[in-house]
Amino acid sequence: MSESQEIQLGRETDPQIIASYGLYQDDALTRYIDDLGQRMAVISHRPQLQFTFRVLDSPVVNAFAVPGGYVYVTRGILSFMNNEAELAAVLAHEIGHITARHTAQQYSKAQLAGLGLGVGQILSENFRKYAGYAEFGVGLLFLRFSRDNERQADQLGVEYSSKVGYDATKMADFFTSLERLAGGAEQGGLPGWFSTHPNPADRVAATRRMAREWQGKLATGEWNVNRDQYFDTIDGLVYGEDPRQGFVEKNTFYHPSLRFQFPVPEGWNVTNLPTQVQIAPEAQDAIIMLTLEEGTNPGIAAQKFAEKTGATIHSSQEVTVNGLQAHSLLSNVQSGETNLNLLSYFIAKDNHIFILHGLSTPDRFAAHRNTFSHTMTNFSTLDEPHIVNVEPNRIQIVRVKETASFRTILNAFTQDEDRQKDLALLNGVTLDETTTTGTPFKITTSK
Numbered sequence: 001m002s003e004s005q006e007i008q009l010g011r012e013t014d015p016q017i018i019a020s021y022g023l024y025q026d027d028a029l030t031r032y033i034d035d036l037g038q039r040m041a042v043i044s045h046r047p048q049l050q051f052t053f054r055v056l057d058s059p060v061v062n063a064f065a066v067p068g069g070y071v072y073v074t075r076g077i078l079s080f081m082n083n084e085a086e087l088a089a090v091l092a093h094e095i096g097h098i099t100a101r102h103t104a105q106q107y108s109k110a111q112l113a114g115l116g117l118g119v120g121q122i123l124s125e126n127f128r129k130y131a132g133y134a135e136f137g138v139g140l141l142f143l144r145f146s147r148d149n150e151r152q153a154d155q156l157g158v159e160y161s162s163k164v165g166y167d168a169t170k171m172a173d174f175f176t177s178l179e180r181l182a183g184g185a186e187q188g189g190l191p192g193w194f195s196t197h198p199n200p201a202d203r204v205a206a207t208r209r210m211a212r213e214w215q216g217k218l219a220t221g222e223w224n225v226n227r228d229q230y231f232d233t234i235d236g237l238v239y240g241e242d243p244r245q246g247f248v249e250k251n252t253f254y255h256p257s258l259r260f261q262f263p264v265p266e267g268w269n270v271t272n273l274p275t276q277v278q279i280a281p282e283a284q285d286a287i288i289m290l291t292l293e294e295g296t297n298p299g300i301a302a303q304k305f306a307e308k309t310g311a312t313i314h315s316s317q318e319v320t321v322n323g324l325q326a327h328s329l330l331s332n333v334q335s336g337e338t339n340l341n342l343l344s345y346f347i348a349k350d351n352h353i354f355i356l357h358g359l360s361t362p363d364r365f366a367a368h369r370n371t372f373s374h375t376m377t378n379f380s381t382l383d384e385p386h387i388v389n390v391e392p393n394r395i396q397i398v399r400v401k402e403t404a405s406f407r408t409i410l411n412a413f414t415q416d417e418d419r420q421k422d423l424a425l426l427n428g429v430t431l432d433e434t435t436t437t438g439t440p441f442k443i444t445t446s447k
Contacts, residue, residue: 001104006101006104007050007067007069009066009067010066010068010070011068013066014066017056019275020273020274021056021057021058021074021190022057022058022273023055023056024055024056024057024075026055028233029055029233030053032233033073033091034053036053036091037051037071040091040092040095040160040161041095043163044095044099045156046099049068050069051070052069052071053071053072055074055075057242057245057274058075059076059079059239059242060192061074061076061079061192062074062076062191062195063077063093064094065097066103067098067101067103067104071091071098073087074190075238078234078237079234079426080177080178080426081174081230081234082174082177082230083227083230084166084224084226084227084230085168085170085171086170086173086230089158089161089166089168089170090171092157092158092159092160093154093156093171094153095156095160096153096160097145097149097153100149100156102145102149144198145196145198146198147200147201148200150197150199150200151200151206154171154206154210155210158171158214159214162211163214163218165220165224166225167215167223167224167225168207168210168223169207169208169212170225172207173428174428175204176204176428177425178193179204181193181425227440228440231440232397235396235397236394236396237394238392238394239392239393239395240392240444241392242392243391244257245272245274247390248264251266253277253279254382254387255382256382258352259382259388260349260354260380260381260382261379261380261382262290262375262376262378262379263374263375263378264279265375267282268280268281269282275292276291277290285360286360286365286368286371286372288359288371288372288375290354291354292353292354293352293355294351294352295348295351295352295353296351296353297348298326298346298348298353299327299346301327301353302316302346305344305355310333311331311332311333312331312333313329313330314330314331316329321347321376322378322380322381324347324349326345326347328343328346330342330343331344338361339361340360340361340362341359341362341365342358342359343357343358343376344356345376345377349381356376356379358371358375358376391446392446394444394446395442395444396442397440397442398440398442399440400435400437400438400439400440403434403435403437405432405433405435406429406432406433406434406441407431407432409435410423413443423442423443426442427441427442
């Protein structure tokens with residue numbers, strides 16, 4: 001792949017990633033990360049690239065890069081970092097993947113292998129086309145680097161972060177935290193760190209050794225860690241799942257921001273993406289998908305769908321769903337060599353059309369049709385104040401008042417052993433570790 005092709009791939013992939021996972025809306029945090037990333041990009045081995053650094057609104061612990069200079073960190077990984085040096089090291093590591101052309105090599109290998117990749121992990125191959133993310137670029141996120149690639153990215157990450165003055169030994173500290181986290185949970189199609197970054201042998205020791213070597217070469221004298229600056233920046237960061245963007249409780253999906261709800265079939269898995277909700281059974285022989293578009297006329301939306309897909313319409317009628325104007329379609333769509341039956345509802349609400357599709361192959365459609373219908377016809381406006389006004393947990397920065405073990409310090413906030421263990425992980429320490437007076441640390445709170 002030429003450099004111009006690599007840059008073009010990045011430009012095409014970036015909006016797909018934003019649509020798939022969403023950007024975290026915090027201008028100050030975004031500027032902070034971009035400024036730090038740019039300082040290392042200009043001293044990298046490919047300073048001619050125009051680098052872009054983004055924060056994704058995901059609780060998953062990961063960072064990744066795509067060809068052409070695009071680097072992404074999740075708010076989930078930011079939650080578990082404990083100083084600016086760790087952040088610099090992770091950004092530099094991802095810059096290293098780009099400068100060493102690892103991401104471009106991944107693309108070329110996958111292209112040669114003829115891989116068909118899609119974001120919707122819960123979807124079987126028959127349904128991926130309809131997830132809306134079948135483009136190749138997003139599939140790059142699911143390709144694992146080799147351990148040799150990881151070692152080289154570690155080397156470059158240590159070099160770049162050291163050259164701009166950071167203590168790169170903190171990179172090893174963060175790798176230790178990642179190992180304790182076991183990569184973070186996967187959610188919404190986005191993998192955790194070790195799903196895309198395999199752990200080379202002796203990584204922590206090798207990283208510390210490389211960091212000390214660079215510190216000896218550069219002989220700067222003082223190496224930045226900047227714990228306070230980092231904590232000031234992430235104070236108030238959303239932690240974990242953000243219920244305002246949708247959550248499931250007692251087999252009902254609630255979306256407080258858009259104020260709608262619908263029942264989730266018993267035993268079906270929900271993948272909630274910023275632009276789509278996907279619901280599928282364990283057998284993966286069917287799927288219900290909800291998407292959203294601007295508009296007020298459900299009939300026109302149904303017609304556009306039929307024209308775009310070339311669907312064969314079996315029935316089409318205006319209906320009402322819990323007081324909302326709607327249109328239902330029963331149709332058949334050809335997907336390559338696969339024939340799919342669909343039940344679709346187009347529901348008007350708040351100047352938007354909520355579109356629900358239930359898809360399955362003809363031999364399984366009858367078994368799922370009543371389930372599709374039950375979910376769609378029970379779509380309704382969400383009015384319950386305690387759900388509409390729900391707030392996410394957020395990071396709060398507090399300071400140690402008196403030197404003690406971290407367990408003793410946490411006793412002032414919670415007596416729950418499991419929560420104390422979680423907070424120790426969040427702060428990259430053990431419960432028995434001594435923490436000195438004045439040290440900032442993180443807790444999680446909700447309003």
